[in-house]
Amino acid sequence: MAELPDSIFVNPPDPPDPLLNILPYAVDASFSSYTLQHEPTCLPDTRIGLLEEIYKWADGQDERCIFWLNGLAGTGKSTIARTVARRYFEQHRFGASFFFSRCGGDASHADKFVTSIAVQLAQNIPDLYQYIYDAVGERSDIASQSLHDQWHQLVLRPLSKLGREGVRSYVVVVDALDECCDDRIIPIIIQLLAEAQSLEMVKLRVLLASRPEIPIRYGFRRIPDVAYRGFALHHTSPSIVDHDITLFLIYNLRLIGEECHLDADWPGGEVVTHLAGNASGLFIWAATACQFIREGRRFAAKRLETIIHSNSNAATAPEKHLDEIYIASLKHSIYTNYTDEEREDQYRTLRYTLGSIVVLFSPLSVNSLSRLLHVLKRDVDQTLEDLHAILDIPEDGRRPLRLHHPSFRDFLVNEDRCKDPNFWVNARQMHQKLADRCIQLMSTSLMQDICDVKAPGVRVASVESARVEQCLPPELQYACLYWIRHLQMSGAQLYDNDQVHQFLKVHLLHWLEVLSWMRRVSEGIYALNSLESIALTSNCPDLYAFVYDIKRFGLYNRPAIEQAPLQAYCSALVFAPIMSVVKKQFVDQVPGWMKRLPEVEKDWEAALQTIEGHLAAVRAVTFSPDGKLLASASSDKTVRLWDARTGAALQTLEGHSGTTTAVAFSPDGELLASASWDETTKTVRLWDTNTRAALQTLEGHSDYVEAVAFSPDGELLASASADRTVRLWDARTGASLQTLEGHSDYVKAVVFSSDGKLLASASADKTVKLWDARTGAALQTLKGHWGTITAVVFSPDCKLLASASWDETVRLWNTSTGGAALTLEGRSGTTIAVAFSPDGKLLASASADKTVRLWDTSTGDLLRILEGHSGTTTAVAFSPDGELLASASWDETVRLWDTRTGAALQMLEEHSGNISAVAFSPDDKLLASASADKTVRVWDTSVGAALRTLEGHSDYVEAVAFSPDGELLASASADKTVRLWDARTGAALRMLEGHSGTTTAVAFSPDCKLLASTSADKTVRLWDTSTGDLLQTLEGHSGTTTAVAFPPDGELLASTSADKTVRVWDARTGASLQTLEGHSDYVEAVAFSPDGKLLASASADKTVRLPSLSKRVAVSRSNFRPSVDVKGQWVSYNSEDVLWLPFDYRPTDVAVYGSIVGFGYSSGRVSFMEFVF
Structure with a gap:
């Protein structure tokens, strides 16, 4: 399009800036990056009307802070975005830019989005630099916090400190947001950008360009209309677009003519008009056509003839005509003077190389690609030599290859579009080949202590990234991160003792170590879930058992391996249960300096992992509706969000001034409510689960708030309080709607029925009350407990109501009659919490005896007891699929249990006494x-x-x-x-x-x-x-x-x-x-x-x-050096950490005798380890 490839301003990719040593920075995402230096801007006299609109919005008093430039693929959005960025850069009014790209790398995701914006703002606005630098000093861990916290700490707060003097309007350009790989993040980014409207002393103008994809549209629906204006490129008048494309073709064809020494009037106005008509509004067609002609060199005129005489036009079949351009480019890359056998070999190499490039999950350089594919670099260079019309091929072989446009990927893997079998790529087969190559590369490259740090306690954070990059070349990192994903996309069957099985038997620990150095352990656990699913549907019982054990091994040891990669061979193996398949396979790799190993469990417990992080008792826990998040409330006054699949900490929500007692997700998962014993005003807080921002504080209770619950439609929020009342609030506005009175003592719990008709409340007055959820009318009072009722919950079908009490029982009530259906007694001490499984067949109860109990709701039978907490269990929650159970405890942890395998723990329910x-x-x-x-x-x-x-x-x-x-x-x-x-x-x-x-x-x-x-x-x-x-x-x-x-x-x-x-x-x-x-x-x-x-x-x-x-x-104390010590989570030798202790193996006391350590546990059990260094 009106594009000027020879007038680009390029910044050096790594400016010498202290912030770059502190904040993660996506070098390739800036409009002026080295990677994007050859990307064009608009030609003079093109896009005049649109650019004037954008400039008028950016320079004027329009209150709308976002200009959403949306258009279909190939309509020229990115070129316009680069043009706007360049204009304001030259005017010293440019703030920052982030050009997303689905080709992978840092530009494909939002991990470094805010920090990159902040670094550029600091560089481009001198007055802002110190404020951003100070903001980082205030929160040194800010880069690991939520995007919401990053945006407020690094962008909005520093900008709000700017004074009134000087220029106070800056432009930020965000391009191709639809190419962000995580759809869930896209609406969050739009929300954050819209918050720029709140700035008073400075105007931040955000030009956002994207396709009108569903996540984008959803994000704009969630912000006020007054925050943005939209412009659809594909609705621009065809005559205007044709005019701009014509100018683009004239400019580029004239350059081609000069380069190829063609006649001055070549190709003529009629041909240009014909080409512009064929493009029919698709700038990508015009750009690809010109690049294809240019690459023909002395055959440029012949290539132009090929395009002119194609059989379709873009007005009736734009995709088809674009495909013909792609086919022509591919055909012209094949030499005609080869024999049939040589030509077939060239086709095969082209399919292999190009197919790999288009299905890669992250781009690789020519150097890395050749090593991954096990192909000579010169062969890759020769294969791609004539494909510059399709690919951005850097002269530096260390920089990544990129497609000029993602439409080529769609074309090449679609057999209906790429109709020449010589070029069509079978995506499934390509994924299988890449999975094989990844496994082979890892098998020949992985080894123990691959970064040569030697000491087993060395932390990831203490090793320079340059050393990691040197020891782990890009192709190896790629293989480790994506081999399972390629396997999944290939639809392959797995078998016992196949190459996957053999790889895991030899290199599993090496793989986990590398993931740790890459700081991608959680992604490895996601991948293991996928591998488990593949194995489950394949006929491979041995491999499935191994993969299942690997997943348990990974979840249990994630905290250790994430901190110190070499603990994969130490702590992870030492404390794995005796029957662990992984332990049996790799027990010979336990370091020799551990002469005597501790006693461990026989097999994995039902607890998948122990999640640590809270600094005091955990009071409540709940899953998000989609099962991906876990929220916990604690006496440390915080709410924490965790990744329910890996246990990784995601966010700490702070704001309460007292113990947080309860948490609840709204049915759509968009809101999180928390209740607290706040010191002054007794409050409920509402949080945005996407941005993690505090939305509202609900005040009205006169005493501690004990519980919160959303109605099934998400419109109401109920809160229970020590002031003896239940309050109903409008969940969206925070308005207080009703106060339900009737209990004679503090109200401990509240819950809605799944049909939204009933509300139940439990109280220290030993009763449960049922209310009409819409009118607030009291319907029934359920009596029978003789102690404070601590929890209440409806069964999924609303027919049963379960209540837990200090009287050490759980009672099941018939909601229609109010009569007691069953009394569950387990002699477990005070029962504090209860939860039904999603299918209503199980009931979980949490008790003061530190256990979780599972009951059959139809018979009242005790099915199993889940043991492992070292303090009172305070809360239980099932995941939406019923496969996980979360429990919270005074031991400051949350435990995740596998409800399917919990039966392995034996339940002694037949005794009639303790x-x-x-x-x-x-x-x-x-x-x-x-x-x-x-x-x-x-x-x-x-x-x-x-x-x-x-x-x-x-x-x-x-x-x-x-x-x-x-x-x-x-x-x-x-x-x-x-x-x-x-x-x-x-x-x-x-x-x-x-x-x-x-x-x-x-x-x-x-x-x-x-x-x-x-x-x-x-x-x-x-x-x-x-x-x-x-x-x-x-x-x-x-x-x-x-x-x-x-x-x-x-x-x-x-x-x-x-x-x-x-x-x-x-x-x-x-x-x-x-x-x-x-x-x-x-x-x-x-x-x-x-x-x-x-x-x-x-x-x-x-x-x-x-x-x-x-x-x-036999040996006196003097013969031992008192060099072994135990502090917190680690065993150390000569003050250097050597062995991480899992939560279940941290002693209440330790005795050290030379190199022998005795561990004493709260249960009275004693265990020994002996070290020989």
């Missing part, structure tokens, strides 16, 4: 449980079924233990006896009597010949397991003996007591060898290290001690 202890058999096939109901039950761990009930004790059973050979089971009871049972049959073998107080613990010697028991009578007794005879009574403790343990050789015995000591005895003679003191409260657990050299004790004083033994310590 369970006091459990023990696994040595082969893990059996589980014994001791209970206050005076029985011991034995369970099959594979199915969770109770096999037998062992009866005989006359009081509650305190402890159980299997013998090391699995043949015997011992139980200790408050009836002062110990009983021995046949572990396989359950037969009672003998009763051991002699203690004068409750027996509290039992332990077998390693050879199974001895049994030790502790008691409230302050003694330890040793028994002969074969006869039941009492062999020794060990006296010396001055308080209840609480635990006992043998070392591996069975020669010693250690006992703990309420007298705060540990005693060591000779197991053969009963002689007291040593009394170990130091604890300040009763000692509740004791364990020997696996080699028997060390003894660890855990106490109610929350410490673990590794006391020195007077005998049997």
